[in-house]
Amino acid sequence: MNKSELIDAMAESADISKAAAGRALDGLVEAVTQAMKQGDTVSLIGFGSFMVRRREARTGRNPQTGEQIQIKASNTPSFKAGKALKDAVN
Secondary structure, three states, X not given: OOHHHHHHHHHHXXXXXXXXXXXXXXXXXXXXXXXXXXXXXXXXXXXXEXXXXXXXXXXXXXXXXXXXXXXXXXXXXXXXXXXXXXXXHO
């Protein structure tokens, strides 16, 4: 499912226009992004949690040359599915 298909499904499910569903989806994405930029966790009970995880610096290998390289520490967005979502998928 891509973004336009998701907007169509949201519009049909909520009985709203596709334009309104598109704005709602864009608003959700923006709100989650801003919260994660600030280091907050966004929890949607039953669906899951969006969070930022810290990856420490480590040594890796260049796959072309085999030489060792240093990989910098970074923050990575993460999603942990909630129980209701897990149950719905299984």
